[in-house]
Structure formats: C-alpha cells, structure tokens
Amino acid sequence: MQALKKESLLEDGLHYVTDQAEPPVGHFDVKIKVTAASICGTDQSIYQITSRQGMRDEMLIHNGGDVSGYQPIVVGHEFCGEVVELGEDVDTALVQVGDYVTSEMHIACGYCQQCRSGNQHICMNIRVKGVHLDGAFADYVSVPATNVVNLERFGGREVIPPRFGAFLDALGNGVHTVMEGDVAGKTVAILGCGAQGLMAAAVARTLGAARIYITDYSNPDGGFSAAHLAHRFATARELGADFCFDTNEEAAPGQKLELFDRARNEHGGGIDVILEMSGAEGAYNDAGALVKNGGEILLLGIPARPLRSFDFGKYAVWKGVTLKGIFGRRMFETWYAMLDMLATESTGLKARLEKIIERETVPLANFEQGFERVRTHQAVKLLLVPDAETKD
Ligand SMILES: [Zn+2]
Numbered sequence: 001m002q003a004l005k006k007e008s009l010l011e012d013g014l015h016y017v018t019d020q021a022e023p024p025v026g027h028f029d030v031k032i033k034v035t036a037a038s039i040c041g042t043d044q045s046i047y048q049i050t051s052r053q054g055m056r057d058e059m060l061i062h063n064g065g066d067v068s069g070y071q072p073i074v075v076g077h078e079f080c081g082e083v084v085e086l087g088e089d090v091d092t093a094l095v096q097v098g099d100y101v102t103s104e105m106h107i108a109c110g111y112c113q114q115c116r117s118g119n120q121h122i123c124m125n126i127r128v129k130g131v132h133l134d135g136a137f138a139d140y141v142s143v144p145a146t147n148v149v150n151l152e153r154f155g156g157r158e159v160i161p162p163r164f165g166a167f168l169d170a171l172g173n174g175v176h177t178v179m180e181g182d183v184a185g186k187t188v189a190i191l192g193c194g195a196q197g198l199m200a201a202a203v204a205r206t207l208g209a210a211r212i213y214i215t216d217y218s219n220p221d222g223g224f225s226a227a228h229l230a231h232r233f234a235t236a237r238e239l240g241a242d243f244c245f246d247t248n249e250e251a252a253p254g255q256k257l258e259l260f261d262r263a264r265n266e267h268g269g270g271i272d273v274i275l276e277m278s279g280a281e282g283a284y285n286d287a288g289a290l291v292k293n294g295g296e297i298l299l300l301g302i303p304a305r306p307l308r309s310f311d312f313g314k315y316a317v318w319k320g321v322t323l324k325g326i327f328g329r330r331m332f333e334t335w336y337a338m339l340d341m342l343a344t345e346s347t348g349l350k351a352r353l354e355k356i357i358e359r360e361t362v363p364l365a366n367f368e369q370g371f372e373r374v375r376t377h378q379a380v381k382l383l384l385v386p387d388a389e390t391k392d
C-alpha cells in the first residue's frame with residue numbers, strides 16, 4: 001500500500017513508498033481505509049527532525065534513545081476513514097465494517113496507575129500512532145477497537161464530513177485546553193495564532209469566554225511577515241477573537257504596548273486564563289506578564305528546546321498563578337464534548353472552523369506540496385488523501 005514514512009532520524013524529510021505491507025489486524029483491532037488525513041505541527045517536527053531534538057528524543061523513547069536502533073514508522077495521526085475489517089474479538093455493538101470512524105491515536109496501556117485512575121491521556125506507557133507506531137498517512141491503518149471513535153453515532157458523514165473528521169485529534173487538543181480553563185465569562189488570551197490557536201479561539205467563543213485576545217510574533221525572516229500575520233488575525237476575528245496583537249515590536253510598532261495596557265486594565269489587573277499554544281520562548285514571559293494574580297496558564301505549545309528564561313518567582317510564585325500542562329485529549333470526555341458541539345449547529349463551532357479548512361485536498365503522493373503549504377503558512381488545516389478521487 002501507499003504510505004508516508006520516516007526512514008531515519010538523522011535526516012530531514014519523509015519518504016513516500018508504495019510497497020508498505022498493510023497493517024496486521026489483531027484480535028481486538030479494527031482496520032480502517034483512510035479517507036483523509038491532516039498535517040499537523042507534530043508531523044512538521046518529524047519532517048524537520050534534525051532541528052527538533054525534543055521530537056527525536058520522544059521518537060526514540062521506547063528503544064533506549066538509540067538512533068541506530070530506530071525502526072522506520074508510517075507517520076500521521078489525524079485522520080478519518082471507513083472500517084474494512086474487524087479483529088475476531090471485536091464487539092460489533094461498538095463498530096462494524098463500513099462504519100465511518102476516526103480514532104484516538106494515543107494508545108494507553110490500561111494497567112498503569114494513571115490509566116486505572118481515569119487519566120489514560122497521561123498513561124505512563126503511552127504510545128502514539130504516527131510517532132512511536134505506524135500511523136495514518138497510508139491507505140490503511142489498524143487501531144485497537146477501544147480507541148475507535150465511531151462517527152456514525154454523531155450523525156456520520158452528513159454531520160461530520162471528512163474535512164472535519166480528518167482533524168478531530170487536533171481540535172481535541174484545543175477543546176481539552178479550553179475546557180481545562182473553564183473559560184465561561186472569563187477573559188482569555190491565546191498565545192500563538194497557528195492552527196491550535198485559531199481552533200482554541202473558536203472553541204473558547206463557543207464555550208462562552210467573555211473576551212478573547214490572540215497574539216503571535218511575526219517573523220519576516222522566517223517568511224511570516226507582519227502583513228501575513230495581519231491576514232491570519234482577520235481569520236482569528238472570524239473565528240471569535242476580539243483583539244489581535246503582533247508582539248514583534250519592530251514589525252508592528254505599538255501593538256505589544258497596547259496589548260499590555262489592555263490586559264492591565266482588565267478587572268483583575270490581568271487576563272484570567274492564558275492558553276499558551278505557540279511553544280515560542282518569548283511567549284512564556286508574555287504569559288507570565290499578562291496573567292492576573294491568581295490566574296491560570298495552560299500549556300499546550302511545546303518549546304523546541306528547554307527554556308532558558310522564565311521568571312518563576314515573578315510570574316508564578318508572587319502572582320499565585322496555576323501552571324498546567326495539557327497533553328492529548330481526555331479519553332474520552334474530550335471527544336464526546338467536541339463531537340456534540342460540532343454536531344449541534346447552533347453552537348456555531350462547525351461554521352467557525354470551516355474558515356480554516358483548505359478546500360483543495362492534496363494526494364498523498366504529493367505530500368511535499370502539502371507540507372510546504374502548511375510550513376509557509378499558506379494553509380492552516382490541509383488534508384492529504386490517499387485516494388485522489390476523494391471528495392468531502
Ligand atoms: Zn496532530
């Protein structure tokens with residue numbers, strides 16, 4: 001079958017192959033024919049592995065950290081598709097051949113302390129398909145039946161078409177983060193106006209945030225000009241953001257000052273809830289400066305390397321701030337909440353998210369074109385399709 005593989009952790013890029021063996025189907029597994037898959041920041045990090053030390057360490061975590069012992073995997077973890085085969089012990093009350101599904105790609109062990117106390121999303125032995133195990137940039141992917149999210153239960157393709165079904169994993173990160181922030185009636189600042197930041201803006205608006213700020217740092221040398229970011233901000237406003245600020249003082253004079261002025265004038269002397277979704281070093285100090293005393297900073301972004309400067313005394317201790325890391329999606333509370341919000345038209349979530357989905361899909365074989373468009377900020381959510389005839 002076709003597949004997109006990471007062959008070596010010593011060089012950048014991915015390999016498109018047509019001779020990958022179809023994935024085996026264990027007794028409790030479900031085999032899915034992939035309809036569409038979405039490119040995310042994690043995939044970009046895997047692509048650019050030589051400059052992503054953290055990602056490389058993570059990919060080696062289950063084989064002793066030894067690069068020479070790395071076993072190539074099929075990448076990709078955001079997808080939807082159709083069930084084509086069930087393992088012999090799969091309960092057909094859960095899922096049947098022909099069902100339109102997606103899957104939680106974090107595979108929890110089921111026996112560690114976290115798994116047994118309702119925290120499977122931070123399982124000690126977690127394995128992620130598309131990072132540690134074969135993923136979904138392929139014709140077929142197999143997953144444990146207990147990880148399948150059966151979209152037929154939420155209205156099927158009519159209600160959750162593949163252009164949404166293909167990135168529920170990513171949207172779930174945003175939903176998880178915003179729900180942890182308990183944002184109803186609060187002021188929220190989202191740091192990072194990439195796919196995660198934009199989705200979080202839409203979710204925070206849906207969940208009743210009072211005021212939503214969003215920031216990013218334009219980087220003209222990195223091909224992300226102030227004008228380009230201003231265009232992103234226009235999308236952010238359509239998704240629910242009230243105020244948008246470019247924190248690059250040289251490229252966008254005055255905006256950072258205005259942001260801090262506004263935040264200081266909020267009732268608590270700062271923002272109630274900060275959602276850090278950029279992983280950019282400068283953003284952590286912005287988070288600490290913007291948050292009100294007693295506020296919360298939720299961390300979803302992953303820094304490319306350990307931070308050199310974050311003033312814990314000033315920004316966490318003296319302010320009595322709560323810092324919390326967010327990983328994956330709660331299994332499966334996040335999924336139910338997300339799909340119910342999407343399936344109910346009046347929440348407005350689906351209509352908002354339409355604005356970040358690239359309508360033109362890219363055949364899996366042309367993956368370079370897709371990765372390039374996401375990397376250069378021309379597209380936010382772009383879908384790769386194994387079968388080029390696929391329409392949403
Ligand atoms: Zn992802």
Ligand SMILES: [Zn+2]
Nearest residue numbers: 109112115123
């Ligand atoms: Zn576990």
